[in-house]
Amino acid sequence: SGELYCSLPNPRNVRFESINMKNVLHWSAPEGTGDGVLYKVKYAVYGVGKWIRKPECRNINRTWCDLSSETSDYKEQYYASVKAFLNGACSDWMETTRFNPLTDTKIDPPMVSVSSTDRSISIILTAPEKWKRSPEEESISLLQVYPGLQYNVSVLNKKTKKRWFFSISNNTLVVPWLEPGTAYCVSAQIHVTTPVLDSGFSKEHCITTLKDK
Amino acid sequence: GACRVSMSMTEIRAGFAAIKANIQSRDPIRTLSILSHPHSLHKVQSSDRCCITYQLFTFYVDKVFKHCRTEDSFVNRKISSIANSFLSARRRLGQCREQNNCVCGEESTEKFKQILANYEGLNVTSAAMKSLGELDILLDWMEKSR
Amino acid sequence: DALLPAPQRISILSTNMKHFLTWSPVIVQGATVRYSVEFQGEYEREYANGSWIPISECSLTTATICNITEDISATVAYKLRVRAELGATRSQWGTTKGFFNRAMTSLTPPLLRAVAEGHHLLVELADMGPSFQFRVLYWRKGQESRVQQKLMKEVSSVVHLDTMEAGAEYCVKAQAHVEAINRSSSFSPTQCVRAQGDRSMWLV
Numbered sequence: 001s002g003e004l005y006c007s008l009p010n011p012r013n014v015r016f017e018s019i020n021m022k023n024v025l026h027w028s029a030p031e032g033t034g035d036g037v038l039y040k041v042k043y044a045v046y047g048v049g050k051w052i053r054k055p056e057c058r059n060i061n062r063t064w065c066d067l068s069s070e071t072s073d074y075k076e077q078y079y080a081s082v083k084a085f086l087n088g089a090c091s092d093w094m095e096t097t098r099f100n101p102l103t104d105t106k107i108d109p110p111m112v113s114v115s116s117t118d119r120s121i122s123i124i125l126t127a128p129e130k131w132k133r134s135p136e137e138e139s140i141s142l143l144q145v146y147p148g149l150q151y152n153v154s155v156l157n158k159k160t161k162k163r164w165f166f167s168i169s170n171n172t173l174v175v176p177w178l179e180p181g182t183a184y185c186v187s188a189q190i191h192v193t194t195p196v197l198d199s200g201f202s203k204e205h206c207i208t209t210l211k212d213k
Numbered sequence: 214g215a216c217r218v219s220m221s222m223t224e225i226r227a228g229f230a231a232i233k234a235n236i237q238s239r240d241p242i243r244t245l246s247i248l249s250h251p252h253s254l255h256k257v258q259s260s261d262r263c264c265i266t267y268q269l270f271t272f273y274v275d276k277v278f279k280h281c282r283t284e285d286s287f288v289n290r291k292i293s294s295i296a297n298s299f300l301s302a303r304r305r306l307g308q309c310r311e312q313n314n315c316v317c318g319e320e321s322t323e324k325f326k327q328i329l330a331n332y333e334g335l336n337v338t339s340a341a342m343k344s345l346g347e348l349d350i351l352l353d354w355m356e357k358s359r
Numbered sequence: 360d361a362l363l364p365a366p367q368r369i370s371i372l373s374t375n376m377k378h379f380l381t382w383s384p385v386i387v388q389g390a391t392v393r394y395s396v397e398f399q400g401e402y403e404r405e406y407a408n409g410s411w412i413p414i415s416e417c418s419l420t421t422a423t424i425c426n427i428t429e430d431i432s433a434t435v436a437y438k439l440r441v442r443a444e445l446g447a448t449r450s451q452w453g454t455t456k457g458f459f460n461r462a463m464t465s466l467t468p469p470l471l472r473a474v475a476e477g478h479h480l481l482v483e484l485a486d487m488g489p490s491f492q493f494r495v496l497y498w499r500k501g502q503e504s505r506v507q508q509k510l511m512k513e514v515s516s517v518v519h520l521d522t523m524e525a526g527a528e529y530c531v532k533a534q535a536h537v538e539a540i541n542r543s544s545s546f547s548p549t550q551c552v553r554a555q556g557d558r559s560m561w562l563v
Binding site: 296 | 398400401402403405406407412413414415429430432433434435437489490539
């Protein structure tokens with residue numbers, strides 16, 4: 001289809017926002033265009049000779065497009081591009097920088113579950129899963145994607161206000177010899193050494209050890 | 214062969230991360246890759262990894278870094294840091310290669326020929342800048358295959 | 360340029376992977392002399408026609424010291440040079456004698472604080488920078504043959520080592536390790552702490 005006269009201002013800040021390799025293309029509307037702007041999106045696998053249109057993001061008025069499926073192979077790198085249309089005019093194609101899912105994704109904190117006895121607490125950590133197309137699809141833990149993945153665990157004694165840190169590679173931790181009838185708050189963070197990737201700390205999970213029998 | 218080099222990947226990654234956007238923005242060609250197409254590094258057999266890693270380090274030291282001088286002093290300093298780290302790592306890889314008698318199989322030889330052909334297919338500055346911009350492809354592969 | 364002497368007594372101070380170039384000031388009565396620093400790694404000598412790379416933070420500086428840590432970032436032999444500048448006049452370069460390799464840095468033992476909290480043995484280590492890991496050794500006093508070890512990367516917080524038997528005394532020491540140059544510091548002085556709880560119970 002012949003390209004229209006492209007005098008429309010360009011979409012701005014075209015970039016991938018990725019969490020656990022759910023890779024969503026985002027952009028800002030062209031300056032001063034108000035409502036009615038439509039967009040279309042294309043993407044390319046870096047090093048492969050063609051741009052591919054994304055049909056589900058053709059003539060859309062929202063300013064994002066989920067390209068997780070198209071960019072799910074994290075051994076590849078990608079570009080994506082957006083073009084704006086309004087009243088017969090169009091903008092240039094505006095591209096992202098090169099997107100590397102492996103290093104450019106953000107990682108969610110691990111899931112934390114805590115149980116207690118009178119003098120110990122047991123902590124089980126679960127790393128988030130890589131994004132997948134459907135619930136039926138096989139789950140891939142980020143542990144498989146980042147073999148060097150570790151956990152930093154913080155344990156806060158609410159009575160003494162003392163906080164201890166543990167650095168562990170496996171996903172379970174038992175802290176024995178605690179004070180009975182005392183509240184402990186646990187939070188954990190994922191730490192990948194190379195490439196350097198850290199999740200935030202999870203929200204705190206508090207539990208009280210049982211009273212002395 | 215088992216030729217693991219305890220190399221400061223973290224330092225090289227940090228150096229590359231600091232200039233990645235700058236270097237990749239100097240490479241306008243989206244449809245060509247030096248390292249990853251048509252054959253992916255990830256398809257190299259483990260027995261060939263030691264050999265192709267050494268070949269790739271030699272490729273970067275001999276051919277790539279010297280053609281990547283820019284007008285930006287910060288970028289030049291980071292390139293120097295990466296280049297000297299590669300030189301140091303290649304020396305240890307070379308020693309390891311001799312001790313372990315890393316064999317260059319047919320596949321890795323073919324793969325490396327493809328890389329050189331991709332490189333020679335562009336003018337030298339574009340090829341060097343594109344190769345430098347693909348450093349994370351090499352680093353990702355090295356870490357994945359560790 | 361011959362009017363302006365080159366800086367003298369050029370040397371490198373390197374401790375715990377922090378490297379500084381220093382030189383003696385060039386004195387010109389009533390004038391402010393400035394200096395510029397450049398470095399050259401083994402790569403530049405052997406593959407880039409012996410080129411030199413300026414350190415922008417130390418270009419036209421009035422200081423007689425330059426932090427070269429960021430640029431000495433590979434374990435190869437480096438050369439450094441500095442020259443004096445006064446207006447348009449520049450001195451000859453003064454160059455370090457011999458080479459500098461960061462593997463020559465001097466490593467000091469880590470600052471360590473052992474803590475007993477109830478039955479728990481904890482340790483706090485002062486951060487020494489991104490290049491450093493720590494090897495922490497701990498044992499129950501009197502059982503020196505059963506030393507345990509923990510390798511730690513991230514520090515600057517209270518890290519849990521182990522649980523202790525009631526009333527027993529435990530000792531801790533640590534050394535810093537730099538993987539990039541494959542060297543370790545000497546050990547910190549040993550510190551011993553006592554676990555809470557009644558020892559007599561164990562003596563029965």
